[in-house]
Amino acid sequence: MAGFTLHSWKWGTFTGVRDLYLNALYVRPEHRRAGVARRAMSALARVALEHGCSRIEWLTVAAKADTAAFYDAIGSTAASHMAVRRLQGRALAALAGDTP
Numbered sequence: 001m002a003g004f005t006l007h008s009w010k011w012g013t014f015t016g017v018r019d020l021y022l023n024a025l026y027v028r029p030e031h032r033r034a035g036v037a038r039r040a041m042s043a044l045a046r047v048a049l050e051h052g053c054s055r056i057e058w059l060t061v062a063a064k065a066d067t068a069a070f071y072d073a074i075g076s077t078a079a080s081h082m083a084v085r086r087l088q089g090r091a092l093a094a095l096a097g098d099t100p
Contacts, residue, residue: 002036003027005044012054020048022058041074059084 006024011017022044027036041056048056057079060067087095 001028002031002034003040005040007044007047007056009051009053010057015054017054018052020044020051020053020056022056025058037070038074 003026004024005022005026008021008023010019010021012019025037025040027040044056060071062068
């Protein structure tokens with residue numbers, strides 16, 4: 001196995017159309033830079049279109065320049081209007097303890 005992808009479906013809250021959400025794209029180190037990731041993303045693009053999706057979305061680590069370069073090369077763009085929010089630790093526990 002050279003790698004894998006893991007995806008799920010999501011609904012676009014603004015478009016009302018199903019989208020494909022890429023949860024993970026992993027390529028084993030010895031297979032990197034051999035076109036495996038591009039072929040995987042191409043296959044996902046076909047799945048998305050076959051299922052009437054308007055787009056593929058995913059999160060990526062901002063500090064990884066090589067990853068950003070790959071995603072730029074396949075034509076993706078950063079969604080500058082979105083920000084990742086995280087609830088964890090004490091804040092997560094505090095919210096879980098709230099009573100209506």
